[in-house]
Amino acid sequence: MAWSAVDVLVLGSNTGEVLLAIASSEEAVLKGFRASDSPIKFIAMDSRLQYMAVVTGKQEVSFFEFEPSSAQWHSLVYLPSDERVPANAEITSIHWDPSFRSEFEDHSVQLVVSYDTGYIMTWCIDFAEGDATVIRSAQIAVAPIYAGHLSPNGSLFVYQSPEPGLQVCDLALSSQAVSFVDSENTIEYPRNIRFMYSGDWLLTSGKGKLSLWHVASRTSARTIDLDRRIHPPNVVIINIKLDKDRRAILDRKDRNKSAAAPGGEVEVVD
Structure with a gap:
C-alpha cells in the first residue's frame, strides 16, 4: 500500500490485483485490474502517474502504462534478469x-x-523499444538489505542491514557513504523512513521513538519519545504534514555540529 499522489492510494492484493482508491471532496472511487496470478509484494508509480512497476515472486517486475483514452492500464514489458543477481535473490x-x-x-x-x-x-527502461539496461550497480559489503529508500534527488539510497543504524549508498559513485549512526538495530521489523524538504531531512522510526536527521551532516537533530502506553512501541505508519512557512536552516556558526530542525507536524499510527 502506498500514496502515489495527494489523492491516489494504491493497494496490491495477495490475489494479484492492483486497486487504486481515488479520493476527492465529493467521492472516493475504487478502480483496479489484475496484474499477476501471484501475490503482489511492491508497487511503485512514477510522479506523472503514467507508469506502474509491480513486483511479484522473488524478483519478477512487470510494467504497466495508463492509457487516458480508455482509462485502462496496459501491460508493457518485464524487467529482465541480470547475471550478477543470483536466481534465489529477492527484491526488497x-x-x-x-x-x-x-x-x-x-x-x-x-x-x-x-x-x-x-x-x-x-x-x-525504454518502453518504446522494449529494452531494459543496467546503467549503474553497487554491491554493499554487509548483506542482506532488509528495506531501502531513495532520496528525492536520486543520489542516495538509505537502507537497513545487519549493521546498526541506517546505511547509505551513494548511487552516483556506486560506493558506501557515511551512515546514520544509531545505537539500536531494529531489524525485527522495517524502520519507517521519510525524506523531508527535498531530501534535506530524514525522519525515521525506532523502538518507541522518532528521530529527525540532517542528511548532509548525518546529524541527529531531534528525538521524539513516544507514549510508552503504546504496546508494543512499533510505529507502522509515519504521516508528515509540513509547515510551508518554515524551512530547514543550518546553524551557520557550526554546520558540522548542529542543524535547526524544520517546522511541521508528525502523526504516528500504531
Whole structure:
C-alpha cells in the first residue's frame, strides 16, 4: 500500500490485483485490474502517474502504462534478469528515479531496485523499444538489505542491514557513504523512513521513538519519545504534514555540529 499522489492510494492484493482508491471532496472511487496470478509484494508509480512497476515472486517486475483514452492500464514489458543477481535473490524495494530526465522522457524511465543479496541496481527502461539496461550497480559489503529508500534527488539510497543504524549508498559513485549512526538495530521489523524538504531531512522510526536527521551532516537533530502506553512501541505508519512557512536552516556558526530542525507536524499510527 502506498500514496502515489495527494489523492491516489494504491493497494496490491495477495490475489494479484492492483486497486487504486481515488479520493476527492465529493467521492472516493475504487478502480483496479489484475496484474499477476501471484501475490503482489511492491508497487511503485512514477510522479506523472503514467507508469506502474509491480513486483511479484522473488524478483519478477512487470510494467504497466495508463492509457487516458480508455482509462485502462496496459501491460508493457518485464524487467529482465541480470547475471550478477543470483536466481534465489529477492527484491526488497523498487523506486522510480525522480531526478531522471531524458530527451525520450515520454517513454524512457529509470528504476532503482535493491536485492537482499546486497545489489542495488539502476535500470534504464525504454518502453518504446522494449529494452531494459543496467546503467549503474553497487554491491554493499554487509548483506542482506532488509528495506531501502531513495532520496528525492536520486543520489542516495538509505537502507537497513545487519549493521546498526541506517546505511547509505551513494548511487552516483556506486560506493558506501557515511551512515546514520544509531545505537539500536531494529531489524525485527522495517524502520519507517521519510525524506523531508527535498531530501534535506530524514525522519525515521525506532523502538518507541522518532528521530529527525540532517542528511548532509548525518546529524541527529531531534528525538521524539513516544507514549510508552503504546504496546508494543512499533510505529507502522509515519504521516508528515509540513509547515510551508518554515524551512530547514543550518546553524551557520557550526554546520558540522548542529542543524535547526524544520517546522511541521508528525502523526504516528500504531
